[in-house]
Amino acid sequence: MFVRPRVSALLLASSLAACSGGKTREDALLFRLTDPVGDDHGDGELVYPRRTDLGRGDLDVVSVAAFADGEATRFEVTFAHPIARPSRAQSVDLEGATVAERARHGFYTFNVDLYVDQDRKPGSGRTDTLPGRGLTLAAESGWEKAVVLTPRPYEAREALRKTWRQVALEDYEKKSGGIGGKVESELNAATEQELEARVFFPTVIQVSGRTVMFQVPDRFLGAHASADWGYGVAVTGATIERRVSLGGMFGGDTSANQRLMAMGIMAGEPYNDRFGGGRKGDPSQSPVVDLLVAPGTTQEAVLGAAKPAWDVVVPSGKSVVPAAVAPDAGTVEDAGVTVDAPAVDAGTVGPSSPAP
Ligand SMILES: [Ca+2]
Numbered sequence: 343m344f345v346r347p348r349v350s351a352l353l354l355a356s357s358l359a360a361c362s363g364g365k366t367r368e369d370a371l372l373f374r375l376t377d378p379v380g381d382d383h384g385d386g387e388l389v390y391p392r393r394t395d396l397g398r399g400d401l402d403v404v405s406v407a408a409f410a411d412g413e414a415t416r417f418e419v420t421f422a423h424p425i426a427r428p429s430r431a432q433s434v435d436l437e438g439a440t441v442a443e444r445a446r447h448g449f450y451t452f453n454v455d456l457y458v459d460q461d462r463k464p465g466s467g468r469t470d471t472l473p474g475r476g477l478t479l480a481a482e483s484g485w486e487k488a489v490v491l492t493p494r495p496y497e498a499r500e501a502l503r504k505t506w507r508q509v510a511l512e513d514y515e516k517k518s519g520g521i522g523g524k525v526e527s528e529l530n531a532a533t534e535q536e537l538e539a540r541v542f543f544p545t546v547i548q549v550s551g552r553t554v555m556f557q558v559p560d561r562f563l564g565a566h567a568s569a570d571w572g573y574g575v576a577v578t579g580a581t582i583e584r585r586v587s588l589g590g591m592f593g594g595d596t597s598a599n600q601r602l603m604a605m606g607i608m609a610g611e612p613y614n615d616r617f618g619g620g621r622k623g624d625p626s627q628s629p630v631v632d633l634l635v636a637p638g639t640t641q642e643a644v645l646g647a648a649k650p651a652w653d654v655v656v657p658s659g660k661s662v663v664p665a666a667v668a669p670d671a672g673t674v675e676d677a678g679v680t681v682d683a684p685a686v687d688a689g690t691v692g693p694s695s696p697a698p
């Protein structure tokens with residue numbers, strides 16, 4: 343199952359290289375979302391880990407843009423600070439591996455999740471987020487596709503596959519008792535199918551200054567990313583050390599990275615690999631550092647103690663299609679949310695543009 347992503351990654355890598363830095367005349371801005379500067383504090387109280395290579399501003403997203411790029415969408419996520427590059431001098435775990443060996447795609451301190459609500463139909467799609475994110479999307483913001491930009495995409499995919507497989511096995515066991523070999527392989531195949539259809543881990547990635555660019559092929563999203571779809575964007579701190587498998591040969595799977603590469607949060611002072619400032623008595627608090635939210639709500643509220651459902655942001659501002667009264671989806675009125683208009687900005691926005 344790793345053959346296909348690697349092969350297509352190579353093809354995309356060569357096409358990206360041919361475009362010299364990812365910018366071509368055909369570049370067309372599909373949409374751009376902006377996020378406040380200085381809100382990389384989760385619910386308002388999150389404290390960065392105690393370490394020298396990660397601090398305030400480093401995980402602060404200021405914009406997320408999407409460009410048509412051949413048979414793919416190129417996303418560009420821009421942070422407030424230059425992106426930390428993996429070092430060959432810094433070792434990351436007890437095995438003595440360096441950060442550069444663990445993270446081979448030019449970044450290592452963050453994950454960016456993109457939950458894409460393609461049909462905008464209430465009640466359609468998944469509302470859960472990836473393990474370790476601690477967030478739930480609103481029923482009218484269910485996602486059909488998720489894109490997970492993470493420093494170790496192959497390992498993250500494998501970890502998610504193991505988690506989903508475990509959930510599938512447990513669900514089946516609860517309903518039907520024991521699991522035979524045939525059923526188990528059917529569940530494995532169904533899990534792999536769901537993962538392939540639903541979640542994409544980019545491997546064609548470029549880091550330039552404050553911006554990380556990554557490609558998502560049209561064959562995954564079904565088309566270029568649309569300004570009429572909804573996007574849920576969440577940034578977490580990344581962990582890149584290798585988890586050691588402690589058994590789990592039968593049933594219980596302890597080798598899966600249960601937080602899927604996301605750094606956790608705890609009450610009180612931060613550690614080297616954990617955010618601090620978490621709420622006491624709230625072990626399920628989201629460790630998300632920066633979040634894009636729809637107009638009318640705040641990041642601090644969504645990540646706060648009340649944990650309201652999280653709404654995706656629709657770049658075009660078009661409202662949800664009411665299921666019962668939508669004879670023609672093309673006539674839905676504009677809700678008036680302000681976002682950069684691609685027609686005006688196309689060609690003027692690029693990886694080197696200063697953020698607002
Ligand atoms: Ca921000």
Ligand SMILES: [Ca+2]
Nearest residue numbers: 377381633641
């Ligand atoms: Ca934010």
